[in-house]
Structure formats: structure tokens, C-alpha cells
Amino acid sequence: MQNIFFHSVSTGLLPVVGRMLVVALPIFIPVILVIVWWILRFRWLTLRFVSEQKPCLLEIKLPKEIVKSPAGMEIFFSYLAQSGAGNWGEAFIDGKTRPWFSCELVSTGGTVHFYVWMSQAKFKTIIEAQLYAQYPSIEIHEVEPKDDYVNGIHFDMDKYALSGVQYTFTKKDPYPIKSYIDYELNEDSKEEYKIDPLSSVLEFLGSLKPGENVWTQIMIRRHDSESWKHGVIHLEADEKKDGFVKKQWHNLFGKARKYKDEIKEEIEKVRQEAIPKSDDKETFKFPNPTKGQNEIIAALERHAAKTAFDCMIRSVYVAEKAASVPVNIGGMIGSMRQYGSNYLNGFKPGFTTDVSDTRKDMARIFPFVKKENEKRIFNFKKNIFHAYKLRSFFEWPYKYWKSKPFIMTTEELATIFHFPSNVVSQTPTLKRVGSKKSEAPANLPV
Template identity: 40%
Template sequence: MVDFLFYILVIIFEFINNSANFWLPVVLVYVFWKVWIAYIQADWISKLKWILLEVRLPKEVFKTPMAMELVLNGLQQPSSGNKLDQYWKGRVPDWFSFEIVSVEGSIRVYIRCLSKYKNIIEAHVYSQYPEAIISEASDYTENMPWDNKSEISLWGSEFALTQPDPYPIKTYVDYGMDKGYVDEKQRIETMAPTLEFLGSMGKGEQTWIQILVRATRGEGWKAEGKELIKKLMHRDDKDDDKAVTTRLTKGETDVINAIERSISKPAFEVGIRGLYFAEKGKFNPANITALLSTFKQYSSHNMNGFKPGYGLTVLDYPWDDFRDIRKKTILKSLFDSYRLRAYFYEPYKRKPFVLNVEELATIFHFPSGVAETPTLARVDSKRSEPPANLPF
């Protein structure tokens, strides 16, 4: 038996050796191409100039998340240049980072972008929220002295979708937030649970939530949605639409209508991650559950929702991680990628999911006064323009 296995190995080795002239050049070209693309993209990214904008929200926001949807529409920047730009200069599509941060219960809202987009962001935000105040801020992540040897505890996770991209999450439209109300107190605020959790951070605790976005390229996600609709309708191109519709249940019809509405709007590729820090003796395990539940209100049993992705949730048992080697590696990756706002490119490349502007505006918008979290930074008074006849 041993001789037979040895004979088989010899044949395999001889085959690989004799055919190397055919497959080895292909493999080397493929490896070189991958290394080249990673190198030029890293060089391009290293030369980008970033700024961090803090947004202080108006004390009273009466607009629905549709206002944020209009802001996001203005940030659709899908171009990555021509082929020369991509494969010689390493140009990549631009991306943005929307961040909600709680430092000991004090909540701040940030937008990290390339410096060239500062005026564009200000114009779009002020057009919908004229009472907001936008100012450049220092990077708060630089004030966190965490590493695997520090006494500061860290827990973190990224998020993924529970279903394929075309299935939409529960949006502000589904909650009826797109409609006006006679009584402001009757309004529903989807971000209220998130803000209440962030506002509950105590002394020595911090929670960072990051939503990274870049415009989708191509129509592949829409084509996937159309194929899904055809599958849910149990039809082929020969079927009559009217005949198929009569066979659908109300639940199936609702799902199909939601998918059709979803793929009709512009979309972004998205990555979400959350980090929880606590000083020695302050770590509260209940905040792990609370952080993972931050996006639960957007889930629906027959459509889409959020679940934990890359992070410490993959380590279920002690034997999954010898001497905490994997834990330390994961935490360092989460911390470094958060600080660098990295998600779409090497060395912290992840697989993004797709959210349209309605879905993205649902999970990130400027909350109304219904969200009465006292530690959320808001503008204390309204800004007013000087009189037109003011003498100079």
C-alpha cells in the first residue's frame, strides 16, 4: 500500500514538473498582476488627503430621513478614471466614512472624506439642514492608546447582511417616517435605540460605529435583483404577468414590491464595523450584546437584516483560539482598519454589501428631536443672517 502511494506521488510530481513550462508562466503572470495592482493602489491611497468633519446637529430637526437621502445622492462618485488611471496610476473609486462616536456617553457625528469633497458635503448638508454646523476636527482615533498589551479592553465586530443584496432592509419608508405628522411626538425615530445605547456609555467607556461607503460600479446588483424577482414569481419569460400575480401570496407580493423599489434607486457598496473600548475594571459584557443589536430595528423576517460578520463573534469556544492568537490578530485588524478607514482595498480588503440611498439614509441620518438623548451634540441656538441693510 505504501509503495502504491509512493508510486502515485511520483507520477503526480513528474506531471507537474513536465508541464511546468505551460502553467508556471501563467501563474507567475497572475501573481505579478495581483501584486502590481495592490502596490499601485496602495501608492495612490497613500497620497490622498483626508479631512474629518464634525457635524453638530440642529436642536430641532423636523425633516424626514428623505433629506439625508438627497444628501447621499450628491455623494455618488463612482468614477475611477480610465484604464490608464486604474492599471498604471492605481486610481481607485473614492469613498466616505460616516461615524457616530460615544466617548463616556458624549456623542459626536463625523464625516471623513477627501479634502476635495469638503465644499460639496457642506453644500449638500446645508441645503437640507441649514441650521447644522460643520467644522474640521482632529482625529479622535489618535487619542486611543490601545494595543494588545494595553490595559484597555477592546471588543469589536463588522456587520453583514442576513440575505443576498437585493433583499432590502426595513427602511424609514416602511416605518412611515416619510409622512408628515401633525404631532411631532408621534414620529418614530429609527436611530433612537442606537443613540440611547451610545449615550449610556459610562466613565472609561467608548463606542465607535463606522459606516464606509463608495458608489456602486455597474448594474450587476440590479440585474441580480431582477433575477430574484423572477425567481420569487416562479415564472419564466413565457409566463403571463397577470396569471403569475394571481398565484402569489400577499407576503410574496410585498417582498417583490420592496425589491423593485430598492433596485430603482442609486446605491452604495457599504461596510459597517463597531468597536467597544473600556478601561481596566470598566468592561461591561452587556454592551457587547447592545452593540450587536444596534441595527436590529432594520431587520425583517421575510426580507433582509444585519448580523455579525468578521470579528470576535467567530470565536465561540476556548479551543477555537490557542493562547488568544486569533483574538489578538482580529482585534488588531479591526482597530487598524477602523483608524485607516479601510475596507475596500488591501491590506484590509473586505467584501462589501449593497445598500441603496433609502436604506443608507435609514441607518445614518440626522435624528429628529424625538431622539432626546441629552449627550448628543446639537447646536444650542439658530443661526441667523445679518440684516440686508447693515451699513459697512
């Protein structure tokens, strides 16, 4: 019976399939080649555009006294929501892309620095103007490329101990982290009674010893309000259709979903959960949310009105081997945890320069796995180090490397990157200036 079956397939079906392939291949191969050519060309155009831009790094030196809340930094972040990509022709023919920025907290041997980096130097004037508008007493200095702190250390695993992490959210993007408003830093209360979560981060950075370095970059780019997110279209399923296949097929061509629509959906879910459960389905029941549910709804509604950014947060610990303190790697990762909340969002390591526990256990049994683990760790460290130095994540060569961007609003960004007062944060190694330097009045006689 089997011989008859195989004979019928070989004499009947296979020749038909062969003829179909002969007819189809001349059509599909050129189509596939054109698609591959277009993808590679678009990547090359984008790389060319990015390489032609002149980036700029600014260091911000803080005065001895700052009395403004992080709300001033929130206004600053709203000005960084630059589009810049232009029309379809500029994007897909010239390779033009939206600018991105990197707000950086750096500790060099315990000395803490604030930096703002931009992918295009043309935004330097806008950034300086907005920072001075919110914090008139600060000093802003442009850092020459040769003096960039990332150029002071080269990748050398024989000389340095290195570890890195890229963070992600603990919950869905619509849920915000615990912000400065939740900490009541926007209230007009005495400075000594305020609790600033950034203070813990600065204290950790200030506790490092000579030879140790921790670099943290908060990379942001204006969130595209259209249907694209993480390079994939988010689509809404049709509730009228049932069945897994139908829903998945509809998801290919359905209605595009925006970030703020996702927030509304999460609010509605919380409200539905707050409706008392009862067998009486005819009687209308009002939601009776708990205190935690009310706080979730209030936070979601507040953030729905804010400007959103695509974000990625990356930290690198690099130290001379003689000065390396491994426990500080855990301190670097743990310093982001105070922004979290049980009912809201928080940060957790999404990617680290280490292998899984499973691979470590396998290495105890199989020697070749140990060598493979060492090779992987070496490549992880090399790539995250160079990705940090290039400030590369939104575009090539390290586009979306090992992580996907998550969405944060101006309120959240102002929480994790702002200039604390000297009362709230008394980190002794945080560089502050005595007074702001300014030009002489214009009406003085010459």
C-alpha cells in the same frame, strides 16, 4: 501483477511526464511570474495612490429642532455616488481608485457625535453644500487629524478592553432592510407619533458611562453597475444547458449579471410562489400574493430605482478596563437589529473578535488550543482596531478583511444614518447647538 504495473508506469509513463514538464515549465513559470508581478504592482500602485490622498473628517452638530424626514439625507447620499476611478489607464497604471466615505456614529463616554469622513478632501465642499442644503441649521466643523477621536486611544490590551464586529445581511443583497419609508417617517404626521429606529441606537450610545466608547462606521462606495461585485464576476447560467459541469463551465464565460437584474429575479420568484398550486397545468393562474409578499415586491421594486452602494458596517467597543461593562458589547451588536424584518433583510454579526464555540470547547481539553485562541483573539482585536482607525476596507491594507461588501441603496443608508428631530430622539447626551452661526449679509455697509 502490481510489480508489472509499477514497472510499466516507471519505465513508460513517468519519463513522458518528465519530458512534458521540462518543455512546459519554461513557458508557464514566466507566465506565472508575470501574473504575480502584475498583482503585486497593482496593489502597490493602489496603495501609493491612496497614501497620496488627503482625507478629511467633518463633525456635524445638530440644532435643537430638525423637522425634515430622512428623505433629505437620502438626497445627500445620492451625491456621494462618485465614480472617480477614471479610465482603465488611470486605474491599472496610476492605481487610481473610486473614493469611499465613512458615516460614523460615535459615543465617547455617553456623548454622541455624528461624523462624515472622506478618503479625498476634494469632496469636502460638495459634502458641506449638500448637508447645508438639506439641513440649513446644522453646524459643520472640520476635525484636524490630531483631534480625530480615533487618535485619542491607542491599542493597548493591558489598559483597554476591546471588542469589535463587522455586520452582514441576513438575506441576499437584493432584499432591503426595513427603511424609514416602512416606518412612515416620510409621512407628514406629528413628530410625537413617529417611531425612528435610529432613536434606539442613539439611546444606547447615550447610556454609556465615562471611560466607555462605541465607534460605528458605515463605509460606502458607489456600486459599480458593471459585472464586478465583491471582486468576482457574477454570471448567469444558460437554462438550455443541463448538467452540473456544463452549467459551471458556462458560468465562466456566460452573460454578466447586474444588481438590478438580481432584484428582478427575486421579484419573479416571489410572484411564482404566489401562484396557487394546482394539478391543472393548462389553465392560466394569476398570482395571489399574501400581504407579506405584496410588501416584499413593493420594497424590491422601490429599491430597484435607487442608487446603490457597496457597504460595510463595523463597530468597536473600547473602554478602560476599570470602566468596562461587558453587557454593553451585546447592546452594541443588538442595536442594529431593529432595522430587520422577518420578510425583508436585516443585520447580523458577520465577524467578531472572538473564536468559535468549538474552539472554546477544544481549549478545555487541549492547552495548546487555548494559547492559540488567545493569540487569534489578540490579532483579531488588533486588526479590527487598526482597520477602523485607517477607515480601511475597500482598498489595502485591509481590503475586504474578514468580510465582503454588501449592497445598500440610498434609502437604506438614510435610515441608519440621519439627523433625528429632538422630539423623536430625546437623547440628552446628543450634542445639539442652540442656533446656526452664519456670516453677516453681503450688502451691509463696511
